[in-house]
Amino acid sequence: MKKLLCVMVSAAMLLFCACSGAKSGQSLREGTALSFPGTNWNMNMDEVMNACGFTDADDLQVSDDDYAPAFLVSDREVFGETATTLSFSFVNLKAVAQDSETASAPGEEVLAGVTVIYPAGADLEKVRQQLDSLYGKSALNEITVFSPYSPLDSDTLSGQKQTASDTTALWGTPALSSEIGGKDKASFQEKWPAFQPGLTAEDWESFSDEARFVTIVCEEGEEFSSVQFYAYNLNVYNELSAQMDTE
Incomplete structure (x- = not known):
């Protein structure tokens, strides 16, 4: 967990010619x-690159990491800007x-976040x-938004509140508690802390009510301006769901 990097700070109608797609659905298990x-949250790095046509991009920058790989491209039209x-x-x-020190197999990583950075003066209304x-x-x-890494090795659950304003717009799925209940609740409550630093059994009710x-x-x-997609909680949910399906 210590080596799990937060690279979420490190789009479809008039997106850009490569990564186009229809309006997203709301299937959690399918990652949509x-x-x-043009993507879904169950895709690995190669699948996202292929779906978006980035495999031969001259400006493609790749960060290989067994826990949290990432890649970046520059000067693309995203959401019309x-x-x-x-x-x-x-x-x-x-x-x-x-x-482990190394990934158990290549391609097991899944898309966890997308960050779009716009220059000053970009038309954010568009x-x-x-x-x-x-x-x-x-x-x-x-x-x-709960951080998937532990700042300064703190044992405290780290959550950052974002409030809507004239300059900030927010979208989100329902909270975890809307889907996690019944006979599966205890299993999620037991297993989730392995992926969420600082989460304890005492925190579960408030965490699952707040986290989306x-x-x-x-x-x-x-x-600069930005659009940030965070899907780490969905990644964890799908990983644990898959584990429980085989138990």
Whole structure:
């Protein structure tokens, strides 16, 4: 877990010519809930690169990591505006669970986040309109994003609240508690802490009520603006669900 990197800070209608797709559905197990156009959250790095046509891109920058690989491209049109960078981050939950030095097999990583960075002066109203068209009108007032890594090796559950404003728009799936219940609740409660630093049994009720499977945050700033997709919770949910299916 210590080596699990947070690369989420490190789109489809008028996206860019390569990674186009239809309006996202809301299937958790199929990985299409609030998914970035042309992709889904169950894809590995090669699958995302192929789906988006990035395999031969001259500006492709790849970070190989057994726990959290990532890649980045520059100067792409995303949601109708030219982005400075577009980055895709992945997580290998099997390697995390085993706490191994190397991934158990190539291609086991899954897409966990997408970050779009726009330069100052980009038309974020256009971006928001496209996001609304793809994912529905932004209506959330607040979300909490829980970090998939432990800052400074802290044992405390780390959550960052994001509040909607004139410069910030939020989208999100329902909370974890909307799907995790009944006979499976105890298993999720027992196994989830292996993937979420600082999470304890005492934290589970509040965590599952606040944490969402996937969130999107669109923020307009003076120096740059961004759209960030976070799907780590969905990755964990699908990994644990697959494990329980075989038990």
